[in-house]
Amino acid sequence: MSKFILGIDPGFAILGWGIIEVDSKKIISTNWGAITSHSSEKIEYRLLKIYEGLTQIISLYKPEEMSLEKVFFNKNAKTVISVSQSQGIVLLLSALYKIPIFEYTPLQVKSALTGYGNSDKQQVQNMLKLLLKLEEIPKPDDAADGLALALCHLQTNRFI
Numbered sequence: 541m542s543k544f545i546l547g548i549d550p551g552f553a554i555l556g557w558g559i560i561e562v563d564s565k566k567i568i569s570t571n572w573g574a575i576t577s578h579s580s581e582k583i584e585y586r587l588l589k590i591y592e593g594l595t596q597i598i599s600l601y602k603p604e605e606m607s608l609e610k611v612f613f614n615k616n617a618k619t620v621i622s623v624s625q626s627q628g629i630v631l632l633l634s635a636l637y638k639i640p641i642f643e644y645t646p647l648q649v650k651s652a653l654t655g656y657g658n659s660d661k662q663q664v665q666n667m668l669k670l671l672l673k674l675e676e677i678p679k680p681d682d683a684a685d686g687l688a689l690a691l692c693h694l695q696t697n698r699f700i
Contacts, residue, residue: 542568546603546639547690548594548630549682550611552622553577555590556680558687559601560672562694570672571601572683583625590629598637606634607693609685610643644692649685652692664688 542563549556558572575593577586608630611623634641647657653667665677668688678684 543605544601544603545605545607545690545693546597546601547607547686547688547693549609549685549689550623550626550630551682552586552590552626553579554680554682555593555626556682556684556686557594557597558678558683558685558690559597559603560687560690560694561601567672567694570674570687572678572687573597574680574683574686583622587625587629590626591633594630594633598633598639603639605693606630606639606641607689608641608643609649609689610645612645642693642697644689644696648696649688649692652695653688 542561544559544561547558553576555575556572557574559570560567561569575590577589608627611620611627631641633639650659650664651657653659653664653671661681665681665684668674668684668691669677671691672687678687
């Protein structure tokens, strides 16, 4: 029996997501994308767009687990606040759909995929492409990050 893992790179303008389907000891399918909004839209409608987009993804794939990038503090407080609001939507959906959620830092994702916590984005994306046998690196980068989060969860918890 297969199971789906949904990885989410929380963002406000771009929320990246990636899903992997695992059957026994192998990954049998992947998909990814991004939910986008424009800065000219009111904040409440941007959050609604994230909510509705993720609700569609959850309804379509019915993931058994979700992985989310931990929000970390940076110098731009406005960015931290908006990303935290996006993360709140993800956490709410996790509770509403009773899907266990696991958080990973960028360092943990890099370590899980490349074996080195200070890998750059290109190294992580190349390893993602190699491990998932993809023809090309997923675009936008946020979608690749979402897929990397799903794979990190899989690697970290040794489902395969």
